[in-house]
Amino acid sequence: MNYLPIFLDLRDRHCLVVGGSETAARKAELLLRAGAHVAVAAPVLHPGFGQLPDRHRLTRVADAFSPALLDGKDAVIVVEDDAAAARVVADAARARHLPVNVADKPALCSFILPSIIDRSPIMVAVSSGGESPVLARLLRARLETLIPAAYGRLAALASRHKERVREAIKPAQRRAFWEKVFLSSVAEMVFSGRDSEAEAQLEAMIRDRAAHEPARGEVYLVGAGPGNPDLLTFRALRLMQQADVVVYDRLVSQPILDMCRRDAERIYVGKERDDHAVPQEEINLMLVRLAKEGKRTLRLKGGDPFIFGRGGEEIETLVEHNVAFQVVPGITAAAGVASYAGIPLTHRDYAQSVAFVTGHLKENTFNMNWEGIARRDQTIVIYMGLKGLPMLCEALIKHGLTADTPAAIVQHGTLPTQRVITGTLTTLPTLAVEAGLKAPTLIIVGNVVKLRDKLAWYRPQVASAPAAATPLEAPDHLA
Structure with a gap:
């Protein structure tokens, strides 16, 4: 996490905007909407400044930046094409421990301005840390469709009754109470524009002692x-x-x-x-x-x-x-990992059934129905089999599979660190050792493994990264 997401209370605080462009006007508008008093340092102001709401809190104080303009300020935003000039402002602000944002120059920022979904008092912010603002705006647009404007009215309703809930309900029970409210008909009433009915329903829930009882575990x-x-x-x-x-x-x-x-x-x-x-x-x-x-x-x-x-x-x-x-x-790993490895578990030409088995050794032996498992028309998926892989392969050959039966072992399937090693029952144990594979892994045996080269679609770009302790399957065992 390169930035800690925070929300600043700028109501009646004083901020400085350095720059007079259209972009600077948009930054000033955000500050004004947050309730700040905004001072602007720029030789010329874009006409957009004249159209801003709450312009009585906006003042042009200078043609150019000087450190004295930082006196009494709580935040600084810089919109300056000249990187050297922008750095002068950023350095001066940092020297005074003031939060500073420099448009399109994330290296100079101590804070960034995210894309915002405003459902006041609900606020949702999306940021790429300044690395891809266009992507952040696209994500914001998607979230806009998922968060109706009525959520702001629902939050305002809860805020109006917050003190009454504090007086009526014990602290340990308040979270559960509010969850009941937001999952009840109160929310649906607000979403459908029936705010007065929602208010009455919430008041009834506050009065209803049964609604205050802690939920059953x-x-x-x-x-x-x-x-x-x-x-x-x-x-x-x-x-x-x-x-x-x-x-x-x-x-x-x-x-x-x-x-x-x-x-x-x-x-x-x-x-x-x-x-x-x-x-x-x-x-x-x-x-x-x-x-x-x-x-x-x-x-x-x-x-x-x-x-x-x-x-x-x-x-x-x-x-x-x-x-x-x-x-x-x-x-389950059998489905998820096989899919990401490009190995279908069933295929009309290769396998008509699938067997899920555990390769967990007990007293250095396996307790398996080998005759039911070692079938040529069946895919075998082995969980927790890395330690006993040589013995597993030997047993499958002994009980009817040919030595050249295709086999694969997958480490960290579905993750960016996924690795897939393919071979045969004869070669796979050695290949796994040479590759330095570590748990968690999954083993797939059967003719469907032949399709891996043709169907492999997931090609993680960081497959050589250090392996993390991440899951494949079966939390109570180790592969």
């Missing part, structure tokens, strides 16, 4: 997918934003964690091979305890919670203790 068992945040479901994202507590595994990526509610408590229960820091039974009971404390608890797992994720065990415990829960499926 609940567990959200959510699949986070194979690692790429773009592959989250809408429902997963919604629950991630409203949970009070996040219980997450080692293989849930940081970008996905960052999409959870910012002030939610985070509890790490990650497991690595031979190092189960928190036993599964303790995790199960932890979810029960948190829910019975009245907390909305997000159990976040890589991939899908019901495919080698032990989600079934967790909700069994929740059922035994009468705890409410929801399950949100995620894109």
Whole structure:
């Protein structure tokens, strides 16, 4: 994060704009809309200055910049084509510890002006850090369509009743109360222009003591997918934003964690091979305890919670203790990683079925139905198989597959660090060692791997970057 997003209160504060162009007029308008008094230093002012709202708070104070103009100012905006002249102003402002923005010269800025969606009092800002203003404006345009103007009226309604809610509802229950309000018919009434009805409904909810009661605790068992945040479901994202507590595994990526509610408590229960820091039974009971404390608890797992994720065990415990829960499926590694690797799991000419198996070694052996797995018309997807890859390949050959059966291993599938190594059952173990692959990985065996070279569409540009601890699947195991 190159810039910390902040919102400045400039009401009745004093700002300086250096420059008199049309662009400078637009910058001055933003300051005026924020309630500031604006002084302008420029030899000539563009006609646009004469059309600005609240012009009584706008004053042309000089033909050119001088450091004395910074006296008593709270922020400075510079619109100057001459880089040397712009630097003089920026340096003088920084010397006085004043926030300064220089149009089209991000290196001279201590703050930047984002693209703004104004739904006052709701404000949404989009910025590229000055690197691509056009892209930021395009994103703003898209968000404009998603945030109706009525959101401003809804926020104003809440603001008018904020003090009454503070008096009537305990601090620990206010957030849940406001969530009930914004998800209730109150919001729909505002959106449809029935503001007086919305006001009456909100007043009734404030008076209704039952609406103040803390929500019953609940567990959200959510699949986070194979690692790429773009592959989250809408429902997963919604629950991630409203949970009070996040219980997450080692293989849930940081970008996905960052999409959870910012002030939610985070509890790490990650497991690595031979190092189960928190036993599964303790995790199960932890979810029960948190829910019975009245907390909305997000159990976040890589991939899908019901495919080698032990989600079934967790909700069994929740059922035994009468705890409410929801399950949100995620894109499992078999589907997500294979797609990003350009390997279809089924194909009319190559595979008519798919087998998902775990390659997790137990006492240095596998417990598998080899006859049902080692079929030539079937694709085999092996989770957690990196450590036992040589033994896996030997066993598949021993139980009927040919030594030249195509096979692939994918590291960090769907992520910018994705790597795909292809070979055969004979060569893949050596290729994996030579490539220095590390978990998490996924192994795909079968004739569909032949299509990889033809169908590979995802070509990450940073595949050589250092591998991060990011998920593929099965948060309770290591590949």
